[in-house]
Structure formats: C-alpha cells, structure tokens
Amino acid sequence: MKFRNIVLILLLAVTFEVNAQQPTLLPQFTFYKLDGKPFSNTDIKQGxxxxxxxxxxxxEHCQRESKSLNANYARFKDVNIYMITMDEAYIIPQFFNSYAKGLNAKPNVxxxxxxxxxxxxTFLPVKYPAMYLYSPAGKLLMYQSGDGGIKKMMTLVSK
Known part of the structure; x- marks a missing residue:
C-alpha cells in the first residue's frame, strides 16, 4: 500500500506543471549588444x-510574434523594446530580414x-517567445508567452 501511495504522489508531481511566478519588478541583468558590449539595467532609457x-x-511562435510586433510597430514606438536571444550573432540579422524586416533598425529597438x-x-519564462512589459518604474504590467502576446500588449502600451 505504501508503495502505491508513493507511486501516486510521484505521478501527480510529474503530471501537474508548476508555474513559476514571473518577477514583478524588473530584475538585475547584463546582456550583450551585437557588438559585444554589455548592456544592463543601468543602460535602460528612462521615462x-x-x-x-x-x-x-x-x-515559429517567435517568428510570428516578431512579425506582429513589426506590423504594429506604430503602437510600440513610444516603448523601449529589448529583444533578447541566446542565438549566435551571425543568425540574428537573417531572422529579422526574414520575419521582421527593419524592426531591429528602429530607434527604440x-x-x-x-x-x-x-x-x-532570472525572468522565469514558461515558453518562447516570452514577453514582459514593465512600467517606467520597473513594475511588471503584463507577461505573455507563445502566440498572441503582442496583440494582448497593444492595449497596455497605448495607455
């Protein structure tokens, strides 16, 4: 009987996905520009x-969401947009040329x-693409992942 209870508990633990809570305040980070220079919280454009x-x-989800962001760029022109990837630098321009032509050259991207x-x-994303919209004060306004996130965020960016 004990063995059956242990198996049941293990099965339940594996079956139920635990959703990590996204950070409600912008975490500390250091990423790198494509020229290799570091970029951290202190480098964010204020206001x-x-x-x-x-x-x-x-x-594919990232490709669609990037295309959606590019198509709706006018709604996001007053937002600092930081697109972060673990991919190697050589493939990134090809991604933008294929799915979001010119987005990476916008002044706020x-x-x-x-x-x-x-x-x-640090950010605890659930799946690709993970999108986090933070207020100018660094408070999380919305977290979205997967398809449809950009459309959902359009209502908040115009406020």
Whole structure:
C-alpha cells in the first residue's frame, strides 16, 4: 500500500506543471549588444515603458510574434523594446530580414544576446517567445508567452 501511495504522489508531481511566478519588478541583468558590449539595467532609457521579448530565431511562435510586433510597430514606438536571444550573432540579422524586416533598425529597438544564459533563471519564462512589459518604474504590467502576446500588449502600451 505504501508503495502505491508513493507511486501516486510521484505521478501527480510529474503530471501537474508548476508555474513559476514571473518577477514583478524588473530584475538585475547584463546582456550583450551585437557588438559585444554589455548592456544592463543601468543602460535602460528612462521615462518609457519597457518591453522585453525573449526569442529564438528558429521558433515559429517567435517568428510570428516578431512579425506582429513589426506590423504594429506604430503602437510600440513610444516603448523601449529589448529583444533578447541566446542565438549566435551571425543568425540574428537573417531572422529579422526574414520575419521582421527593419524592426531591429528602429530607434527604440535593441537586440541583445544572452551569452551567459541568465534570462531563463532570472525572468522565469514558461515558453518562447516570452514577453514582459514593465512600467517606467520597473513594475511588471503584463507577461505573455507563445502566440498572441503582442496583440494582448497593444492595449497596455497605448495607455
């Protein structure tokens, strides 16, 4: 009987996914610009909302959300947009040319590399793409992941 209870508990533990809670305040971080220079919290442009989008160049959901962000860029032009990836620098321009042409060249968009693999343990994303919208004061306004996140965030960025 004890063995059956242990098996049941283990089965339940494996079956139920534990959702980690996203940070409600912007965490400390250091990512890297494509030229290799570090970029951290202290480098964020002040006075605007901040959108952090964690993406993978080969992720179809990321490709669709980046395309959506590019198509709706006018709604996000007053938001600092930080697009973070763990991908190698050589593939990133190809991603933007294929799925969000010109987005990476917008004045409020900065593409960053997560060379030290800190985004996942720091921001606790559930799946790609993970999108975090923070207030100018660094408070989490909205977290979205997967498809449809950009459309959901459009209501908050215009407020």
């Amino acid at each position: 605007k909302k901040n959108l952090f989008m964690f993406f993978d160049c080969t992720c 900065l593409v960053l590399q997560d060379k030290k693999r800190i985004f996942i343990p």
